[in-house]
Amino acid sequence: MRHGIAYRSLIGRGCLVGLSFALPLLGGCASVGPEYRGPQPELPPAWHGQQPVPAQAQDLATWWQGFGDPLLTQLVEQALAANLDLASAQAQLREARARRDLARAELGLSLSASASAARSRSSAAAGSGTTSDRFSAGFDASWEPDLFGGGRRSLQAAEAELAASEQDLYGVRVSLVAEVARNYLELRTAEQRLHIAEAGLATRQETYDLTRWRVQAGLVSQLDEAQAKTTLAATRASLPALRSSVSEARYRLAILLARAPGELDSRLQASADIPTAEPGVALGIPTDTLRQRPDVRAAERRLAAQTERLGAAMAARYPGFSLSGSLGLEALTLGGLFNGGAHAASLLARVAAPIFDAGRIDSTVAIQDALLEQAELAYRSALLDALQDVENALLGLDAAGQRRARLGEALAAAQAAEQLARDRYAAGLADFQSVLESQRSRLELHDQLALAQGDHGIALVQLYKALGGGWQNRTAPSALEESR
Numbered sequence: 279m280r281h282g283i284a285y286r287s288l289i290g291r292g293c294l295v296g297l298s299f300a301l302p303l304l305g306g307c308a309s310v311g312p313e314y315r316g317p318q319p320e321l322p323p324a325w326h327g328q329q330p331v332p333a334q335a336q337d338l339a340t341w342w343q344g345f346g347d348p349l350l351t352q353l354v355e356q357a358l359a360a361n362l363d364l365a366s367a368q369a370q371l372r373e374a375r376a377r378r379d380l381a382r383a384e385l386g387l388s389l390s391a392s393a394s395a396a397r398s399r400s401s402a403a404a405g406s407g408t409t410s411d412r413f414s415a416g417f418d419a420s421w422e423p424d425l426f427g428g429g430r431r432s433l434q435a436a437e438a439e440l441a442a443s444e445q446d447l448y449g450v451r452v453s454l455v456a457e458v459a460r461n462y463l464e465l466r467t468a469e470q471r472l473h474i475a476e477a478g479l480a481t482r483q484e485t486y487d488l489t490r491w492r493v494q495a496g497l498v499s500q501l502d503e504a505q506a507k508t509t510l511a512a513t514r515a516s517l518p519a520l521r522s523s524v525s526e527a528r529y530r531l532a533i534l535l536a537r538a539p540g541e542l543d544s545r546l547q548a549s550a551d552i553p554t555a556e557p558g559v560a561l562g563i564p565t566d567t568l569r570q571r572p573d574v575r576a577a578e579r580r581l582a583a584q585t586e587r588l589g590a591a592m593a594a595r596y597p598g599f600s601l602s603g604s605l606g607l608e609a610l611t612l613g614g615l616f617n618g619g620a621h622a623a624s625l626l627a628r629v630a631a632p633i634f635d636a637g638r639i640d641s642t643v644a645i646q647d648a649l650l651e652q653a654e655l656a657y658r659s660a661l662l663d664a665l666q667d668v669e670n671a672l673l674g675l676d677a678a679g680q681r682r683a684r685l686g687e688a689l690a691a692a693q694a695a696e697q698l699a700r701d702r703y704a705a706g707l708a709d710f711q712s713v714l715e716s717q718r719s720r721l722e723l724h725d726q727l728a729l730a731q732g733d734h735g736i737a738l739v740q741l742y743k744a745l746g747g748g749w750q751n752r753t754a755p756s757a758l759e760e761s762r
Contacts, residue, residue, distance in 0.1 A: 309427025310596065311589025314582045317654070319661060321568065338747030342459050345553040345735070349545070350462050353531060357458045358451065360536040367443075367450040374436075374443035381436040385429045388420045395612070416606015416622070423601075428593030431586040438583035442576045448746075449572035456743035458534050460736055462553075465527035467732030469549040471725055472520040475513065478721040482510045485717065489710065502710040509714055513721075552731045555738060568664040571746035577653075577660040584653040588646040594639050597631035667744035675741055678734040685727040692720040 342354050358364065393415040400408060424430050486506040493503045528546050529539035568574060603625040609617065632639060696716040702708035742748070 309430060309589060309593070311427070311431065311592040312585050312650075314585040316578065317581070317657060319658065321661075321665070338742060338745055341742045341747045342455060344555040345459070346555070347462075347550070347553040349550070350459060350553060353462060353535065354455055354458050357454055357535050361454050361534060362536050364447070364450050364454055367447040371440075371443045371447050374440040378433070378436040378440045381429075381433040385424055385433060386421075390418050392416060392418060392606075411610055412608070413610070413612050414606060414608045414622075416604055416608075418602070418604045420600065420602040423599050425599055426593040426596040428590045431589035431593065435583040435586035435590065438579045438586060442579035442583065445572045445576035445579060449576065452572055452743060452746055452748045454534065455748040456739050458531065459739045461527055461530045461534065463732050463735040463739065465524065465531065465546065466550055466552045467728060468520060468523040468527055470552055470728040470732075472517070472524060473549065474721065474724045474728060475516050475520055478717075478724075479510070479513045479517070481717065481721075482506070482513050485713070486510045505710065505714055509718065552728065552735060554731065554735060568661065568668065568746070571664050574657070574660045574664050574746075577657040581650075581653040581657045584646070584650045588643070588650050591639070591643045591646045594642070595632065597629055600628045600630075602626045602628070664744070664746075668741065671737065671741035671744045675734070675737040678730060678737040682727070682730040682734050685723060685730050689720070689723040689727050692716070692723045696720045 343351055394413070396412045398410055398412075422429075486503070489503050489506040493500055528543055531546070532539050532542045535542065569578075603623070605621075605623045607616075607620040608622045609620045696713075696719075699708060699712045699716040703710060703713045
């Protein structure tokens with residue numbers, strides 16, 4: 279017996295015997311095959327190196343609002359309304375709902391109406407050579423009692439697949455929100471780096487102009503001018519790549535909102551600071567929350583669906599029973615259909631049982647059993663992947679936070695060193711190389727700090743994504759609840 283799976287008792291022999299004699303006994307038959315019980319794998323009580331604190335999973339529902347950027351919130355909302363991948367996932371959910379309805383319909387009574395008119399003439403050589411008419415109208419009904427639960431197991435499998443499709447939809451939502459936030463942070467980071475580079479270009483232009491004036495005045499050598507010109511050209515050369523990064527980030531955001539590249543440029547034209555947020559909510563989420571992550575829930579529902587498919591395959595080993603009948607009118611003339619003697623009726627009961635099929639049913643059961651094992655392993659793998667995603671995101675967030683703090687301290691020191699070098703150079707106490715080196719160090723640290731700020735925000739986004747944030751809001755009925 280596999281983890282999370284327990285087998286139902288087989289049907290009593292009395293039910294099989296009574297089937298041949300009395301229809302009321304049909305209600306005493308039960309389903310065969312494995313009964314699904316949700317797996318309960320053990321999870322660590324806390325994240326590695328983190329102490330759990332009280333928090334609610336629903337706090338993750340709108341985590342992007344914690345960045346305090348109204349434009350980011352607007353972009354997320356518009357992406358949720360227009361993104362093509364999300365629309366595709368919604369179409370897949372509708373397909374799963376229709377398949378569930380089809381499986382439910384297979385268990386019900388089938389009723390149809392029909393009418394026909396026929397004229398025939400026999401040959402004079404073989405018969406009377408007369409012409410005859412025949413008219414009929416009526417209703418046909420058929421029903422197959424689900425004696426051993428094969429139909430019910432198929433319906434339950436379709437229900438589980440519908441729930442899995444709903445979780446897939448939530449998973450797309452989680453990824454979409456994270457991608458919008460990530461690209462927005464990359465945009466603001468690129469803009470900040472471009473602003474720093476442009477400010478550095480202005481500073482180095484001033485330095486070059488000052489050096490050139492000092493060369494003309496005979497105060498310094500032409501080597502100082504050449505060095506200043508070199509650093510000025512190198513700074514100017516970095517600008518095109520940064521401008522390209524800004525445009526590419528804008529284009530990616532436009533695609534996520536199902537817009538053509540460039541359509542959002544007017545809204546994103548005004549640069550802004552890199553948004554920041556505190557990770558307190560994310561760090562307070564217990565490890566058990568990962569059971570509700572969309573991809574983990576989808577894997578669990580597909581495990582349930584495969585359990586039901588195995589049961590349906592096992593039910594094919596047992597006899598099937600069907601009832602069919604018709605009620606109608608038959609006459610040789612159209613007007614005769616309305617006479618009292620035109621009534622016709624039929625009733626047919628049929629029992630069919632497999633005797634020899636060269637192992638087809640057993641092979642089908644073996645296939646479904648192997649698929650069940652794969653589904654269970656897929657669920658366990660999804661849960662482990664979720665744990666790994668969160669742990670990696672926590673490590674990345676901690677490292678980004680430390681790097682941001684250290685770079686902030688280094689930049690403050692570099693700014694002081696640059697001012698000191700400029701003062702000493704102006705007083706003739708230091709050479710020009712020290713000024714250039716202090717400027718280069720300050721500009722590089724400023725650029726690295728902007729990158730670190732963006733990386734910290736992106737690491738926080740990755741943590742929220744790893745926790746499955748962005749879908750837990752249950753103020754409205756779920757797609758699954760609406761479909762029932």
